[in-house]
Amino acid sequence: MNIINFLDDFTTSNLLEGKTSRRDIFGTLGNLGKKAAIAAVPFGLATMPKKTFAQSMDADPVGALQLALTLEYLEDEFYDLALQSGVLPTGRPETVYMQISQHEQAHVDFLIAGLEGAGVTPVSKPTFDFTAGGAFDPFNENGVGQETAYAQLLALAQAFEDTGVRAYKGQAGNLLGSPFLTAALQIHSVEARHASEIRRLRGLKGWITNNERGAGMPEATQAVYNGEENVMQGGLDVTTLGSGDAFGMAASTEAYDEPISGDAAVSIASLFIVEE
Amino acid sequence: MKKEIIKVHQPKPAKNRRQFLKLGGLAIAGTGLLMACNNDDDQGSMMPPEGGVFDLGEGDLGVLNYAYALEQLEADFYTKVVNSFYANISDVERQVLTDLYYHEVNHRDFFKTAITAAVEGNVDLVLPTLEFDYGNLDFGNRDQVLATARTLEDTGVAAYNGAGRLISNPDYLVLAGKIVSVEARHASAIRTLINPGSADFAGDDVVTVDTGLDLALDPSDILAAVADTGFVKTEFTANSLP
Numbered sequence: 001m002n003i004i005n006f007l008d009d010f011t012t013s014n015l016l017e018g019k020t021s022r023r024d025i026f027g028t029l030g031n032l033g034k035k036a037a038i039a040a041v042p043f044g045l046a047t048m049p050k051k052t053f054a055q056s057m058d059a060d061p062v063g064a065l066q067l068a069l070t071l072e073y074l075e076d077e078f079y080d081l082a083l084q085s086g087v088l089p090t091g092r093p094e095t096v097y098m099q100i101s102q103h104e105q106a107h108v109d110f111l112i113a114g115l116e117g118a119g120v121t122p123v124s125k126p127t128f129d130f131t132a133g134g135a136f137d138p139f140n141e142n143g144v145g146q147e148t149a150y151a152q153l154l155a156l157a158q159a160f161e162d163t164g165v166r167a168y169k170g171q172a173g174n175l176l177g178s179p180f181l182t183a184a185l186q187i188h189s190v191e192a193r194h195a196s197e198i199r200r201l202r203g204l205k206g207w208i209t210n211n212e213r214g215a216g217m218p219e220a221t222q223a224v225y226n227g228e229e230n231v232m233q234g235g236l237d238v239t240t241l242g243s244g245d246a247f248g249m250a251a252s253t254e255a256y257d258e259p260i261s262g263d264a265a266v267s268i269a270s271l272f273i274v275e276e
Numbered sequence: 277m278k279k280e281i282i283k284v285h286q287p288k289p290a291k292n293r294r295q296f297l298k299l300g301g302l303a304i305a306g307t308g309l310l311m312a313c314n315n316d317d318d319q320g321s322m323m324p325p326e327g328g329v330f331d332l333g334e335g336d337l338g339v340l341n342y343a344y345a346l347e348q349l350e351a352d353f354y355t356k357v358v359n360s361f362y363a364n365i366s367d368v369e370r371q372v373l374t375d376l377y378y379h380e381v382n383h384r385d386f387f388k389t390a391i392t393a394a395v396e397g398n399v400d401l402v403l404p405t406l407e408f409d410y411g412n413l414d415f416g417n418r419d420q421v422l423a424t425a426r427t428l429e430d431t432g433v434a435a436y437n438g439a440g441r442l443i444s445n446p447d448y449l450v451l452a453g454k455i456v457s458v459e460a461r462h463a464s465a466i467r468t469l470i471n472p473g474s475a476d477f478a479g480d481d482v483v484t485v486d487t488g489l490d491l492a493l494d495p496s497d498i499l500a501a502v503a504d505t506g507f508v509k510t511e512f513t514a515n516s517l518p
Contacts, residue, residue, distance in 0.1 A: 092473040099475035106488030169453040173446040185437045186489035188453065192460035193478035193490070197468060205375065206465040207458060234390045234451055241385040251378035256454040257461075 061178040062115070064171035066123045067262050068184065069111040071167055073125045074269055075160050076104040081130065082157075085139035087149045096201060100157075100194050107187055114180060127274040130156065135220070151216065154202050159221045161195035162208065163260070163268050164188075166224070170259035192257070207254040223268060227258050330403060332495075334516035336448055337395065339439050341403040342495050342517060343452065344387035346435055349507060350428050351377075351384040352408045357425075362418045369418075372465050376425065379462070383455055390451075407509040422470050429463035430482055430491070431501065432456070437492035442517065460490070494518045 079101035088094045115122040130138055137144035138152040168188035175181040196206030204214040211229040213221050231239050231252045238252045245251055332341040354377035361370060388402070395401040414420050436456035443449045464477040483490055495517040502508060 095473060095475055096477070099478060102485065103478060103483060103488035106486060110487045110489070165457050169450065169457065172440070172449050172453045176443075176446050176449055182437065182441050182492050183487075183489060185440045185453070185456065186487075186492050189433045189437055189456055189460040189490040190478055190483050190488055192457035193464040193483070196461035196464035197477040200465060200468060205371075206461040207375065207379070233386060233454070234447060236386065236389055236393075238382055238386050241382065241389055246378040246381040247385075248378075251375070251382055254375065255379035255382040255458055257457040258454065259450060 061175050061180055062118070062120050063262070064174040064184070065111055065115055065120075065180060067171065067265060068168065068187070069108065069115070069123055070126065071160075071164055071265065071269060072104055072107040072111060074128060074272060075164065076101070076108050077125075077128050078130055078156065078160060079104055081139055082153050085141075085149070085153075087138070087140050087146055087153055089150065093150075093154075093201065096197055097157075100161075100198075103190055103194070107190075110183070110187075114183065128272050129274045130272055132271045154198065155217055155221065157198045158195070158202060158204075158214070158217065159224050159268070161191055161198050163224050163265060164191040165195055165257055166260040167262070167265035169257065170261055170265065172259070205254070208257065209250050210253050223264070227260065229253050230256070230258050330512040332403065332512060332514045332517060333401060336443055336445050337391070337401060338514065338517050339442050339452075339495075340387060340391050340394065340448065341401075342439065342499075342514065343436070343455075344384070344391060344403050345406065345508075345512065346432055346498075346502075347380060347384040347387055348403075348406045349408065349502065350380040350432065352406075353410075353424065353428060353507075354380050356410070356415055357421055360415050362416050362421055365418070369422075369469055372469060373421075373425070376429075376462050376466075379458060403512065404510070406512075408507050409509050411506050422466060426463065426466045426470060427505075429459055429466055431498060432459040433463055433482075434491035434493040435495070435498045437490060438494050438498070440492075442495075 079097055082088060082097055083094070083101055088097055112122045130136065131142070134142075136152045136156065138149055138156055140146055140149035144152075165188065168184055168191060171184065172181070172188075175184050199214065200206050202214070202216065208225060208228045211222075211225045211227065213219075213225045229249075231237055231249070233256055238256070239247050239249060241247055332338045332345070354373065357373050358377045361373070365373075391402050392399065413424060433456060436452050436459065440449060440452060443452060463482075467476040467479065468474070470476065478490075495514050499514055
């Protein structure tokens with residue numbers, strides 16, 4: 001299966017129905033009540049035929065860009081809906097979301113133009129469900145209330161931005177030697193600027209300590225942070241390079257962001273993509 | 277029109293580069309040496325030994341030494357910041373600047389060890405420890421410290437973004453990626469400390485509005501701007517990097 005067909009399929013139900021359908025997952029969770037469901041939304045649990053994905057995605061610059069576009073579609077729509085929801089307080093939150101929204105829209109346009117310029121049909125935009133099957137209510141559409149909705153808006157934004165940083169990094173190797181590498185890096189660092197601001201807006205540090213998702217983040221988002229505790233860089237354990245706090249676990253993990261694989265990124269995104 | 281957007285080289289107007297890399301509004305008297313050009317010994321600075329000017333090298337080694345130079349500057353700057361915090365510093369600012377100090381020291385020592393290992397201990401190929409002088413920069417002045425931090429972090433982001441395409445080894449590319457996003461997180465935080473509640477964390481001065489792309493600059497542009505600050509006293513060249 002070529003990468004384009006693969007990603008087209010990824011936007012439909014085919015792949016998600018490989019073993020357990022997403023509806024089944026959330027149907028099960030529905031019995032636990034909303035609060036429990038929020039804590040248990042299985043980021044990373046979406047079932048994917050990983051072998052197919054790996055064969056299709058790896059070492060393929062086009063696949064890397066199609067994945068990037070899918071993630072940008074998700075972010076772009078999320079921020080658009082957030083701004084329309086009336087949930088965001090005016091002032092800093094609205095200013096921040098507006099700036100990020102502008103960038104995500106630009107990234108979508110940019111990636112589409114780049115793919116088309118390379119003679120490739122861009123993957124189509126999936127249908128998104130930011131409630132993740134009813135686990136969240138970030139736009140206060142189902143009456144969760146402004147305060148909770150706002151907290152979820154921030155938590156989802158943090159998860160999406162930190163995921164984006166890791167996903168772009170994970171595709172860098174696939175873009176090595178490609179004319180798209182520099183542009184991808186330029187998007188990657190913008191996602192990191194966003195991530196830092198959203199985290200700080202939530203009262204966290206702008207950087208990731210160990211594999212901590214941070215206060216107030218649903219346990220479901222832990223997949224976004226697993227692996228960030230790595231201290232082996234280029235074969236060196238950076239905690240052994242010197243003494244003092246600069247080489248403690250906290251600083252040594254904060255100082256390096258870690259990549260995630262394409263299928264890990266897809267697993268996270270898939271929770272917000274509707275089967276059609 | 278759209279098809280032209282993605283290019284290897286960032287088509288950023290030269291005027292913007294200079295604006296971005298300048299220490300906006302600060303009168304910092306640069307007495308530093310030009311890195312690739314003539315010597316400047318009117319301050320009595322130490323001359324390098326005859327023929328002893330270090331060249332960063334070519335290929336991946338050159339990029340690693342280049343990154344090491346930038347990390348040395350950042351680490352040295354934040355060391356001075358945390359050793360004499362400006363008066364009445366807020367808790368948040370103290371925490372941010374302390375973390376940046378930790379991270380940059382970690383990066384610096386990582387590059388020293390990694391490059392030394394990569395050249396199998398041939399220390400002649402490893403950029404030596406650089407000397408720095410901040411001239412009239414007042415470390416007791418919050419505005420000057422934060423503005424300098426912003427410039428260093430934004431410069432780091434642009435430098436790593438521009439250097440990615442010069443790297444051949446995919447492991448080094450991922451390493452650069454692991455570090456550049458942390459530099460971008462730093463830049464974002466510093467920018468918000470300077471202008472709270474604004475869109476400056478990813479401001480239009482660094483992220484092109486039409487494309488949503490951050491800056492990416494070649495080593496020659498970055499090193500020229502760094503030389504202009506006058507902070508780096510130790511001469512070195514980058515003859516094999518674009």
